[in-house]
Amino acid sequence: xxxxxxxxxxxxxxxxxxxxxxxxxxxxxxxxxxxxxxxxxxxxxxxxxxxxxxxxxxxxxxxxxxxxxxxxxxxxxxxxxxxxxx
Numbered sequence: 087x088x089x090x091x092x093x094x095x096x097x098x099x100x101x102x103x104x105x106x107x108x109x110x111x112x113x114x115x116x117x118x119x120x121x122x123x124x125x126x127x128x129x130x131x132x133x134x135x136x137x138x139x140x141x142x143x144x145x146x147x148x149x150x151x152x153x154x155x156x157x158x159x160x161x162x163x164x165x166x167x168x169x170x171x172x
Contacts, residue, residue, distance in 0.1 A: 104112070116126040150158075 112123050112126060116123045119126060121129070
């Protein structure tokens with residue numbers, strides 16, 4: 087079965103082949119949320135990509151060494167002092 091993804095602000099459309107059951111799930115969930123099938127897919131993909139970025143950030147933070155955290159704390163203290171008024 088094909089799923090037609092609608093036009094958004096004059097953007098081109100395309101058709102993708104998906105199983106009938108998946109098409110029906112997409113259309114059902116889109117109707118429940120009051121969005122188009124394309125809007126549902128876009129929202130789900132945006133959320134997935136954001137989660138991927140956050141997980142990558144988390145991995146980077148967990149790999150940070152002591153030198154990084156020492157510098158981080160010194161900047162944290164410096165910024166907490168507030169702007170120079172002099």
